[in-house]
Amino acid sequence: MKYDVFSNLKLDDVVSSINDEVIGWRRYLHENPELSFQEENTAQFVYDQLNSFGGLEISRPTKTSVVARLIGIHPGKVLAIRADMDALPIQEETKIEFSSKKDGIMHACGHDGHTAMLLGAAKLLCSFKNQLKGEVRFIFQHAEELPPGGAIEMVNAGVLDGVDLIIGAHLVSYLKTGKIGLNYGPIMAGADQFKITIIGEGGHASQPNQVIDPILIGTQVVTNIQHIVSRKLDPIDTAVISVTQFNGGTAINVIPNSVNIGGSVRSFKPEVRNHIPMLIEQIVKGITNAHGAKYEFVYDLGYSPVINDNEITSLIDKTVCEIVGEENRELIKPIMGSEDFSAFLNEVPGTYFFVGARNEEEGIVYPHHHPKFNIDERALKDGIKIFVQGAINILNN
Known part of the structure; x- marks a missing residue:
């Protein structure tokens, strides 16, 4: 009343x-x-x-x-x-x-x-x-x-x-x-962010067989991260993973040594929020290992839901x-x-x-x-x- x-x-x-x-x-x-x-x-x-x-x-x-x-x-x-x-x-x-x-x-x-x-x-x-x-x-x-x-x-x-x-x-x-x-x-969702560095071995663009190409590896990482929400989480659980940064290379004829990837993660449930960073790193680790590259992974928790x-x-x-x-x-x-x-x-x-x-x-x-x-x-x-x-x-x- x-x-x-x-x-x-x-x-x-x-x-x-x-x-x-x-x-x-x-x-x-x-x-x-x-x-x-x-x-x-x-x-x-x-x-x-x-x-x-x-x-x-x-x-x-x-x-x-x-x-x-x-x-x-x-x-x-x-x-x-x-x-x-x-x-x-x-x-x-x-x-x-x-x-x-x-x-x-x-x-x-x-x-x-x-x-x-x-x-x-x-x-x-x-x-x-x-x-x-x-x-x-x-x-x-x-x-x-x-x-x-x-x-x-x-x-x-x-x-x-x-x-x-x-x-x-x-x-x-x-x-x-x-x-x-x-x-x-x-x-309103919780907001977290991640940063990934793919570390390869750069070289001349005309000889890709002699390098470990971090750009190629990075694109595979980005593509596979998109599968997390659709294939790794319960469809009932709401989450968004957006890759918002992809930086690497300074010259057209040079394959760089490394690339940096960054993104944002939004979720509501604590269990989903805790699970996503493990899934992202699992993907990064698997792809970099397959290509003989290394990686650095940082995941920062931001505001809670x-x-x-x-x-x-x-x-x-x-x-x-x-x-x-x-x-x-x-x-x-x-x-x-x-x-x-x-x-x-x-x-x-x-x-x-x-x-x-x-x-x-x-x-x-x-x-x-x-x-x-x-x-x-x-x-x-x-x-x-x-x-x-x-x-x-x-x-x-």
Whole structure:
């Protein structure tokens, strides 16, 4: 059941009252993006805004992150809400009036909007501090875009100490504004990467019989890696293996000594994630041995899969239906993108959902990490309303 602390005020009216301010925050952040682990001015901006709200206990757990605690007068659970703040090394091509002022850096993933939404939610919830049970902990995280990521640093710094559950959201350009995407269980994949060096014996291109050709061997490795998902894994298990780098050779008439191969692996189940590197190395070892070559193999685990807790997802699901209507709530399939929000979910239960920000009439249709990526700013109100009402429903029921 929806818990109402707004008396005669409607949530939509309350959120609308700060809408211009929220948009202003988002545009300031968009104009002044900062890369992962470099968000010093962004963190200071967030700190200053939070400090102006009053009633918050604010800290800086790492150099470029901020945490604010809103502690109600009644005992209860501790809910954390997270927003990420970093930008990407991309040259902006949107031509909007508040485009990035920094060459080669832009908010091409919506983190400026995430930060503005959470600031808005914090400001509104501060107004109802005396009616809240428990605590809302606002986590403004740095460095989501660059592994090992800022989330694990914040976990190690103790930002989840005492937290019972956590929620987070991502603005997305593939859902229309007004739509909210949810999923019970897995929603985003784990992301790992591998690097392979095939070491042969180079020589003249006219005498391939006198060399151990690492390019030929490497192409066989790439081809056979593609068989892993289709022939070595259970068809029910979802995984993606993409070879994204193949580098070798500097001259047309020279067969090189070695080639370097790199790629990305996405999966959901721990057993699949642990099995894939063994299968890749098995292929590399077998093919290089057959040709008398050597190899080096490095496999790095990245972000874990984002696995939503069913009970908490159900609570947010009900809130979403209250806010936007059941017809605008979509149960979506898991996606193979990754998110270091998983580091928080590895510690406490929670859920992660998507806020639609696509507007075809205004040309806001480009995918994430694209130089023309933008968001429909009307979506900011949807995110704030779900954060605010979700927090009230979770803590006060």
